Amino acid sequence: MTQYIIRRLLLTVPLVLGAATLVFIALRLAPGDPAQVLLGTFATAERVAQLQAKFGLDQPLHVQYWRFLVALAQGDLGVSYLTRQPVMAEIKRVFPYSLVLGVMATGIAALVAIPVGVMAAVRRGSAWDYGGLSLALLLVSMPTFWLGIILMYLFAVGLEWFPAIGGGTAGDLASMIHHATLPAIALSGGLMAFLARLTRANMHDVLASEFVRTARAKGLAERVVVYKHALRNAMIPVLSVLGLGLGQIMGGSVIIEVVFARPGLGKLLVDSITGRDYLQAQACIIVLAILFVLVNLLTELSYALVDPRVRYQ
């Protein structure tokens, strides 16, 4: 298993390099220039050229790319054009906010979706089934930003239970959770709907399989059959989706981060791209690529926990 993990981790190197190269090229192909964006609409051409030279953007593209690779090999992702601080410092600052949001949103989705999916499968055709499916349809149809604004007006403006904006005090988990609750609920909707349907479908297949019939024939209680035997077998695809969902929410929640004016990797990435802060955007992509690989690896390793037959070689 250790060998498997090492091999998987080594695979991240070409993956990160590929992602970094793609983003390096894409950013520079996009029209617009960091110096111009930074200096503003009315900057003179002379000042723009001066700043381009300072950032090394006056060099040919292959020279810029080589410098980027050399720096990357040394673990140096550079300094933000905008903040003049190391780009990793900014990522380290916003990462906990994205992590809390991602874990909470996937957690809420799983806690609601899995029981609903199981109930719908066990009592197929019942009010549970139709109710669960209707809820899933409703959740998946609601635009996240709209749900976010509705939640904000209900629970932040109206009831004043949660703050309307911000990510909470860094390092204070209670404050961060308090601030992340509404955005996490808003984000969990789509994933929740998908997970509920997936759980229902898998559970339905598993419940029809022979070992379940055997378990029932042995006289096991229905609760034990469903939760101990059937659910564990139905969980592997659900775990995969949860893992992907976590990565996606951590890096791709820019809309909800804007709606709740909270820090996060997604917003940082989009801000960096619109501000043509090349180095910051590159660093965000590299971190997100590594994050996805790690989350996938953890997800795969967790398969063994729910299904002891899974072996890693």
Next chain:
Amino acid sequence: MLAAALGTAACGGGSSGGDPAPGGSAAGGGTATGTPAQDGKVLVFVDESVGVSNIPAFTTTSEDANKYALIYNTLVRIKPGTTTEIEPELAESWEVSDDGLVWTFHLRRGVQWHRGYGEFTADDVVFTWDFLKNHEDSLYRENAAIVESVTALDPYTVEFRLTAPFQPFIWRVANILPFTGYVLSRAAMEDLGVDGYEQTPVGTGPFILEELVPREHVLAVANPDYFEGPPLVDAVKMVAIADTQTALAALEAGNVHIVELADHLQASRFEGSDRAEVMARQAYLLYWLNLNMTLPPFDDPRVRQAVLLGIDYQAVIDAALGGYGTIPHQGLLQPGMVGFDQAVNPPNRYDPEAARQLLQEAGYLDNPVPVTCVTYDSTLAIRYGEVIEQNLRQIGFDIDIQNLERGTFNEVRMAEDAQCVILGYSGEPEPDFLMSLFYGPNMPPAMLNISRYTGIDDLFEAQSQAATAEEREQLLRQLQARVVDDVPLVMAVMGDRIWIVSNRVRNFEPLVTFSGLLFQNVDLVE
């Protein structure tokens, strides 16, 4: 200079501060987490971003103005509530020599720098201008070039000697863009270095920068030793919120107290509200069409005139700004600006029949040349564009207004074949910069005279070197008349600035200019 309310290029940022400076006691102390300031009266206002730099010489974005107004002072300032009235700030009085070349400022005594850097003196003014003129990263070297020398005659008297008479010079030492007026501390810069100063800026202003989180917020605590008396609140927090809906929800939830609207149509929600007040002020949120005079169809003055007469200015104000705007004047200068004269520069009028007639005479209606206008993609720019495009199509223009992403727009607008480029601008009462955008030598790619206009070059040069204010006004009058005749641009919109202010806030005076809000007299009640 960027259009604050039209959306700006800089998406926020700055450098993080917060560490107590080596040179002295950082007032307020501690970090933003649970500081006494945060537990006390903290006035929170929303800005589009927290700006780019803590050193005024390094930025040209108007979002930095509010931050500078908290931290720094200038020799003189625009009297709040006025546009062109100047009042003393760090200088108590000033005089100009008869030849207009020597400006002498008598400075206030006993003003203290933040963080224990001692008393503000004339030497700090000398240092600031040396920094503006000579630091390699200074963005104002051209602006500062008019100053030949700055001399401290004694600790409380400073003399500027100009290379030529320059009537607008008083604005160079005032609290507006260009940010040449904000005075830096020589002692602090020598002690901290440029990077250190960027982290912990040292000013004489009513608030001391405590913390800056790039793209998110600035926290500044009250300066108990402020020379006009300590501020009434314990701290001011400036939060960057990009989404207007979010900002307004946060205001209703009590998380923020003052929001400047980037979307004027939202104001109606708060008209008559018992939670907050709508404060609208006529301002210079200008938006105009640069018509390239060297390319068809705008090389024909009749076609340019047709654009001028073909826009329903009131409809633009109503549809895009919810009525919060004023019909603009064509001659660049707007009411309240230095030298504005309504007699030669009347408000624009809408006359679609006359416009169509002009197009007919120019032969355009029979052989229409397709026109592409490019602009950026802010909420307001998109709404303005829709109305203007519809108006101009109605009179017979084959026109397409494209809203481009900022980076793309910055490139496309400089192209030689750009026929029509729409720019937005957060204007100042001193029109020197606005006029320079239509000065012959400032054509692309160096600058933004996209119209390729050369008609006011003589007057522009003469007015900036006029020896007296009267002489300058006379030249500005001629300049306005000439722009009205030549139509190198069409001034399309002049929007108000609107603030939504919580009913907990007292004594807030919105600014007509983009000088940075003044918070030293603002209070927060329960």
